Amino acid sequence: MKKDDKAWLQCINCQAVYPLSYRGYICRECGDLLDVVLDLDRVDTRSWSIFKDRPKGVWRYRELIPVDSSKKVTLNEGGTPLIECSRLSKWVGLKKIYIKFEGANPTGSFKDRGMTVAVTKAVELKVKGVICASTGNTAASLAAYAARAGLPCITVIPQDAALGKVFQALAHGAVLVKVRGSFDQALRIVFSEAEEIGYYILNSVNAWRLEGQKTLGYELAEELGGEYSVFVPVGNCGNIAAIWKGLTELKNLGLIENTPKMFGVQAEGAAPFAKMVRENRDILDPIKDPQTIASAIRIGKPVNWKKALRAIRESRGDAVIVSDMEIREAQAAIARLEGLGVEPASAASVAGAKKMVEEGRISPDEVIVCICTGHLLKDPNPELFKPKALIEIEPGKQKLTHELSKLNILQLETTTH
Numbered sequence: 431m432k433k434d435d436k437a438w439l440q441c442i443n444c445q446a447v448y449p450l451s452y453r454g455y456i457c458r459e460c461g462d463l464l465d466v467v468l469d470l471d472r473v474d475t476r477s478w479s480i481f482k483d484r485p486k487g488v489w490r491y492r493e494l495i496p497v498d499s500s501k502k503v504t505l506n507e508g509g510t511p512l513i514e515c516s517r518l519s520k521w522v523g524l525k526k527i528y529i530k531f532e533g534a535n536p537t538g539s540f541k542d543r544g545m546t547v548a549v550t551k552a553v554e555l556k557v558k559g560v561i562c563a564s565t566g567n568t569a570a571s572l573a574a575y576a577a578r579a580g581l582p583c584i585t586v587i588p589q590d591a592a593l594g595k596v597f598q599a600l601a602h603g604a605v606l607v608k609v610r611g612s613f614d615q616a617l618r619i620v621f622s623e624a625e626e627i628g629y630y631i632l633n634s635v636n637a638w639r640l641e642g643q644k645t646l647g648y649e650l651a652e653e654l655g656g657e658y659s660v661f662v663p664v665g666n667c668g669n670i671a672a673i674w675k676g677l678t679e680l681k682n683l684g685l686i687e688n689t690p691k692m693f694g695v696q697a698e699g700a701a702p703f704a705k706m707v708r709e710n711r712d713i714l715d716p717i718k719d720p721q722t723i724a725s726a727i728r729i730g731k732p733v734n735w736k737k738a739l740r741a742i743r744e745s746r747g748d749a750v751i752v753s754d755m756e757i758r759e760a761q762a763a764i765a766r767l768e769g770l771g772v773e774p775a776s777a778a779s780v781a782g783a784k785k786m787v788e789e790g791r792i793s794p795d796e797v798i799v800c801i802c803t804g805h806l807l808k809d810p811n812p813e814l815f816k817p818k819a820l821i822e823i824e825p826g827k828q829k830l831t832h833e834l835s836k837l838n839i840l841q842l843e844t845t846t847h
């Protein structure tokens with residue numbers, strides 16, 4: 431690496447430094463994670479003004495993303511709606527809740543923010559193909575961006591991956607490998623065989639993914655003044671670390687004064703990270719057989735836990751554990767009180783906030799942002815929702831008005847409005 435480089439890769443443990451052309455995704459010296467590091471003194475971005483006139487989205491911030499943006503592989507990801515939710519705020523018991531609706535991304539999850547940058551990097555590195563292990567959304571996103579770039583793509587998923595996500599990977603032409611086992615086992619297969627296959631790994635262990643996802647932090651900072659906290663569902667621990675990276679860069683550039691606290695939310699049956707944080711330990715204890723309805727965070731051995739721990743400690747945040755029942759209730763509340771459709775993992779953010787209010791760990795006066803990471807249609811499970819009313823009609827034989835009045839529906843509506 432040359433001294434005058436504006437950016438480089440750096441090991442989070444031994445600080446070893448690699449040029450941006452480094453094709454690996456872990457440190458050659460010690461095997462730990464790498465960070466993309468920008469020399470902020472050499473970034474000529476001291477005010478918001480250069481961003482303001484550009485379209486919203488990941489590439490609005492191109493000076494802060496050290497890949498060649500003239501060759502970007504993009505589907506116009508990012509720039510997702512930030513939605514104030516007053517009815518949901520009451521349900522949770524907080525002054526104000528915003529939902530950052532990442533389901534509005536091109537393939538329906540925040541993974542697209544990472545993939546636009548990481549697949550651009552993959553093309554720059556002239557890789558022959560791309561591969562990932564995935565609970566589903568990474569596969570859906572990678573398949574789409576690989577299609578856009580014309581790159582061969584292999585996705586390795588556990589057998590119980592959510593239907594909508596598998597359908598997307600298929601539609602975009604990825605090779606689909608179903609592992610009779612967990613996500614963690616799928617990832618182990620990718621780690622051990624990707625090199626032999628000759629494909630580039632695009633799991634979130636790849637720092638270029640987080641480099642795109644950090645724009646979630648940029649957007650929050652641009653959209654929200656004042657004090658707020660951020661609630662993030664945590665699986666492989668990449669996204670919470672990426673959001674924090676974005677926010678810290680802005681602070682160090684002098685573009686924001688204060689940074690929010692970061693709260694990580696995990697599901698009871700898959701909470702190795704949250705347990706470590708709650709017990710104030712420094713080493714993650716993986717779990718063998720993670721269980722939760724929130725398939726996107728059904729992970730027992732999160733790869734990026736060290737980066738996420740740093741995010742929570744540096745921001746003076748915390749972690750919280752919620753049950754599947756609490757996740758289901760939150761998903762229904764978001765859908766029915768606000769009209770927003772999010773998948774179970776995404777609803778964990780809201781469930782986590784509610785739990786912390788109930789436990790008295792945050793004050794009802796707080797303003798919070800819940801990162802709702804993926805779209806409702808990703809994981810269509812009619813069993814999760816009790817229909818308000820389900821009526822079947824034989825045309826010509828039954829009258830709708832009659833059926834409605836039998837169920838007292840019209841009456842109910844007039845008394846409740």
Ligand SMILES: *Cc1c(COP(=O)(O)O)cnc(C)c1O
Nearest residue numbers: 567665666667668669726803804
């Ligand atoms: C990937 C994903 C997560 C978890 O993000 P990590 O970076 O793995 O912690 C949460 N929700 C959804 C919908 C996801 O796709």
Ligand SMILES: [Zn+2]
Nearest residue numbers: 441444457460
């Ligand atoms: Zn190292």
